[in-house]
Amino acid sequence: MRLQKYMAKCGVASRRKAEEMIEAGLVKVNGRIVEELGFKVDPDRDIVKVNNKVIRLEEKMVYIMLNKPVGYVTSLKDDKGRRVVTDLIEGVKERIYPVGRLDIDTSGLLILTNDGDLANKLMHPRNEILKKYIAVVEGTPNRAELESFRNGLVIDGRKTAKAYIKVLKRFESDSILDIRIHEGRNRQVKNMCEAINHPVKKLKRVAIGELQLGGLDIGNWRYLDDEELLYLRSL
Numbered sequence: 122m123r124l125q126k127y128m129a130k131c132g133v134a135s136r137r138k139a140e141e142m143i144e145a146g147l148v149k150v151n152g153r154i155v156e157e158l159g160f161k162v163d164p165d166r167d168i169v170k171v172n173n174k175v176i177r178l179e180e181k182m183v184y185i186m187l188n189k190p191v192g193y194v195t196s197l198k199d200d201k202g203r204r205v206v207t208d209l210i211e212g213v214k215e216r217i218y219p220v221g222r223l224d225i226d227t228s229g230l231l232i233l234t235n236d237g238d239l240a241n242k243l244m245h246p247r248n249e250i251l252k253k254y255i256a257v258v259e260g261t262p263n264r265a266e267l268e269s270f271r272n273g274l275v276i277d278g279r280k281t282a283k284a285y286i287k288v289l290k291r292f293e294s295d296s297i298l299d300i301r302i303h304e305g306r307n308r309q310v311k312n313m314c315e316a317i318n319h320p321v322k323k324l325k326r327v328a329i330g331e332l333q334l335g336g337l338d339i340g341n342w343r344y345l346d347d348e349e350l351l352y353l354r355s356l
């Protein structure tokens with residue numbers, strides 16, 4: 122990018138004014154004064170100083186909800202060449218990344234953003250944000266199993282926090298459960314269901330706090346709306 126354009130994009134001055142500043146010797150790239158108009162900089166690599174202060178591109182904050190399909194890795198890239206969730210998001214130039222993780226065989230609500238503060242707030246255990254899952258499990262948990270799930274189960278030597286579980290539908294060989302937890306341990310829902318002897322066959326996340334997947338089609342994404350952004354800011 123041409124230096125004066127970069128300066129303008131960083132909000133330093135108009136392009137014309139930026140050119141004057143360059144010619145006046147006020148601008149350094151990687152420690153050297155550059156007086157040449159049109160000098161090319163790489164915004165990701167070069168350090169540009171104006172009046173000895175580093176300038177940076179202000180990225181617009183973006184907040185995206187994706188309905189993640191099974192078969193996608195929650196990551197920006199994958200060593201094994203598998204598909205990753207950001208493959209599904211086209212036309213967004215900001216550098217977004219997923220907030221938290223869904224297993225490759227889990228589908229549903231995933232938030233992606235370039236707002237690191239928000240990512241921390243949503244994931245920090247202190248905030249106890251409920252994540253709601255719909256799970257298909259083998260068999261149907263009985264009353265005692267549901268009770269122990271609700272009270273917390275010891276997994277990897279540590280007890281899980283109290284959780285919500287309800288049987289929504291029972292079939293002959295499996296059942297559909299509504300599960301809500303606020304912790305975010307690895308494979309937590311699967312491990313908890315396994316611990317009460319009802320392994321998960323299918324898992325989908327449908328809500329994170331007040332953010333609901335609603336009717337978003339599988340593999341599709343959308344920007345969060347104003348109401349959802351207000352909710353996030355209130356955290």
Ligand code: URA
Binds near residue numbers: 223224227309
């Ligand atoms: N719990 C799991 O076991 N897997 C997920 O992907 C999310 C929660």
